[in-house]
Amino acid sequence: MKTRITELFGIEHPVIQGGMHHVGFAEMAAAVSNAGGLGIITGLTQKSPEDLANEIAKCNDMTDKPFGVNLTFLPGFANPDYPGYIEAIIAGGVRIVETAGRSPEQYMPSMKEAGIKVIHKCTSVRHSVKAQNIGCDAVSVDGFECGGHPGEDDIPNMILLPRAAEELDIPFVASGGIGNAQQLVAALALGADGVNMGTRFIATKEAPVHQNVKDALVAASELDTTLIMRPLRNTERVLKNEAVERIQAKEKELGDDIKINDIMDEVAGVYPKIMSEGDMDSGAWSCGMVAGLIHDIPSCNDLVGGMVKEAESIIAKRLAAFAA
Numbered sequence: 001m002k003t004r005i006t007e008l009f010g011i012e013h014p015v016i017q018g019g020m021h022h023v024g025f026a027e028m029a030a031a032v033s034n035a036g037g038l039g040i041i042t043g044l045t046q047k048s049p050e051d052l053a054n055e056i057a058k059c060n061d062m063t064d065k066p067f068g069v070n071l072t073f074l075p076g077f078a079n080p081d082y083p084g085y086i087e088a089i090i091a092g093g094v095r096i097v098e099t100a101g102r103s104p105e106q107y108m109p110s111m112k113e114a115g116i117k118v119i120h121k122c123t124s125v126r127h128s129v130k131a132q133n134i135g136c137d138a139v140s141v142d143g144f145e146c147g148g149h150p151g152e153d154d155i156p157n158m159i160l161l162p163r164a165a166e167e168l169d170i171p172f173v174a175s176g177g178i179g180n181a182q183q184l185v186a187a188l189a190l191g192a193d194g195v196n197m198g199t200r201f202i203a204t205k206e207a208p209v210h211q212n213v214k215d216a217l218v219a220a221s222e223l224d225t226t227l228i229m230r231p232l233r234n235t236e237r238v239l240k241n242e243a244v245e246r247i248q249a250k251e252k253e254l255g256d257d258i259k260i261n262d263i264m265d266e267v268a269g270v271y272p273k274i275m276s277e278g279d280m281d282s283g284a285w286s287c288g289m290v291a292g293l294i295h296d297i298p299s300c301n302d303l304v305g306g307m308v309k310e311a312e313s314i315i316a317k318r319l320a321a322f323a324a
């Protein structure tokens with residue numbers, strides 16, 4: 001399947017694996033890229049630019065296909081060495097960066113000078129337009145359904161994607177809530193040139209996470225995610241668990257007076273325990289509503305290749321029949 005996104009990134013299928021903290025290691029990115037999609041290493045999961053350089057080198061050993069690195073610009077309390085991470089990306093020969101969190105404007109000149117294609121992930125039409133205006137090559141439009149941070153506007157993809165199509169000239173992918181062929185076709189119909197998936201890729205054979213995480217996704221329904229940190233304007237969609245219950249009890253008790261420190265134990269530094277050790281109640285972890293559509297744990301090759309093949313068949317048969 002050829003789209004503006006496959007052309008832009010030199011990939012076979014218009015399917016991207018979004019950056020995921022403590023999931024987006026070299027194994028994950030290489031598996032998706034080898035499957036013909038675009039795998040992405042999560043930059044900040046690597047504690048330093050040197051660690052990121054090693055992870056990029058490892059991924060280069062595992063695939064000769066294009067892959068990218070995610071750079072998440074965090075709100076407030078942390079200040080990573082972003083110029084150092086960008087240097088590691090450039091030196092490692094990576095030419096695709098997924099930015100997220102805040103506008104990448106400050107870092108655009110250095111990335112553009114190095115010939116890097118930038119896809120900015122954002123949750124609103126206004127931020128998508130801003131990304132286009134500052135020279136991003138593509139946008140990942142992340143709807144309210146998404147795992148992780150959906151922003152504060154609460155606009156689902158059925159509205160957000162066609163609105164993005166009205167305003168954007170650069171290509172965009174649909175992100176949030178996507179996990180199967182029907183949704184890929186719907187995304188294309190709504191104006192996107194491909195899809196970005198997070199949660200769905202965690203439940204794959206190659207995802208370098210504990211089996212408990214994959215099993216939790218297969219067991220979960222579309223009713224099993226919830227939102228936390230709204231009073232902090234840092235809303236996150238997570239899988240319901242005991243830690244999330246504690247967070248929500250505190251949010252109820254403290255209301256608008258809540259501070260990040262009140263819930264720090266449940267939201268900061270918890271990913272290794274969950275993703276590596278499989279301690280599923282030890283903290284809040286990002287998870288999308290698409291969990292309700294996850295019923296198996298395929299290889300990335302079967303997932304990506306199968307989605308595209310089925311999507312082509314839906315277009316050629318089911319949809320073509322309506323136009324006849």
Ligand SMILES: Cc1cc2nc3c(=O)[nH]c(=O)nc-3n(C[C@H](O)[C@H](O)[C@H](O)COP(=O)(O)O)c2cc1C
Binds near residue numbers: 099285
């Ligand atoms: C466990 C997990 C961790 C994530 N970590 C990040 C991250 O560090 N940076 C980022 O930009 N997006 C992160 N995301 C968001 C994904 O890249 C993607 O935008 C999102 O998962 C899309 O929604 P979906 O899960 O419904 O497919 C994360 C998502 C999940 C599920």
